[in-house]
Amino acid sequence: MKIAPSILSADYVNLQKDIEKVDKAGAEYLHIDVMDGQFVPAISYGPGWLKAIRPITNMTLDVHLMVQNPERFVEQFAENGADIIGVHVEATPHIHRALQLIKQAGAKAEVVINPGTPVEAIKPVLYMVDQVLVMTVNPGFGGQKFLPETLKKIKQLDQLKQTEGYDFDIEVDGGVKNNTIVDCQKAGATVAVAGSYVFDDVDPAAKVKALKDATK
Numbered sequence: 001m002k003i004a005p006s007i008l009s010a011d012y013v014n015l016q017k018d019i020e021k022v023d024k025a026g027a028e029y030l031h032i033d034v035m036d037g038q039f040v041p042a043i044s045y046g047p048g049w050l051k052a053i054r055p056i057t058n059m060t061l062d063v064h065l066m067v068q069n070p071e072r073f074v075e076q077f078a079e080n081g082a083d084i085i086g087v088h089v090e091a092t093p094h095i096h097r098a099l100q101l102i103k104q105a106g107a108k109a110e111v112v113i114n115p116g117t118p119v120e121a122i123k124p125v126l127y128m129v130d131q132v133l134v135m136t137v138n139p140g141f142g143g144q145k146f147l148p149e150t151l152k153k154i155k156q157l158d159q160l161k162q163t164e165g166y167d168f169d170i171e172v173d174g175g176v177k178n179n180t181i182v183d184c185q186k187a188g189a190t191v192a193v194a195g196s197y198v199f200d201d202v203d204p205a206a207k208v209k210a211l212k213d214a215t216k
């Protein structure tokens with residue numbers, strides 16, 4: 001399973017050091033949570049951060065846009081170095097266009113669903129995505145408790161991959177720890193985001209390794 005530490009819980013003043021720690025520990029993606037204070041209550045950081053991070057790491061930059069009408073910002077995030085860009089189906093009436101824009105900008109396209117959104121809401125766009133993100137908490141904050149009822153949706157997506165021949169990764173985000181990650185993997189998840197579990201520890205590298213070990 002690929003591990004995507006979320007810098008939301010990192011030490012912003014020593015961000016480069018934190019990124020190096022999780023990179024060396026073998027994490028494949030770096031997850032970047034963009035929040036606008038509208039789609040979700042909190043504000044985090046924007047495209048300028050991506051521009052600053054891009055030259056200091058070769059990790060895959062996995063950008064999770066928790067912003068209203070994300071299509072407005074897709075091009076800028078792609079230009080600033082995003083490898084994967086995720087847009088919430090709940091955040092725009094134009095999810096198909098938003099995903100088209102991501103691909104046109106040369107990034108991998110990801111569609112995201114909140115815990116209250118069924119898989120049916122994204123069925124029409126599954127043929128065109130590289131990754132589906134199943135939120136396993138309500139978006140907006142780190143450190144929340146994993147919602148086990150979301151596992152059903154991971155299984156449903158995994159089945160659709162088999163019956164329809166789709167080839168997307170299934171990512172999970174929220175409350176991922178060394179126990180919940182195992183349930184996610186069993187259900188069919190292939191990428192796991194972890195914020196507080198990794199960075200609220202004196203040794204983030206050990207936590208990345210613990211997630212890797214749990215899903216070997």
Ligand code: DX5
Pocket residue numbers: 006008009031033064137138139140141142143144173174175176193194195196197
């Ligand atoms: C939540 C964000 C997550 C967050 C996860 O809205 O999308 O990526 O950083 O934090 P933890 O792993 O602490 O639940």
Ligand code: ZN
Pocket residue numbers: 006031032033064173193
């Ligand atoms: Zn996220």
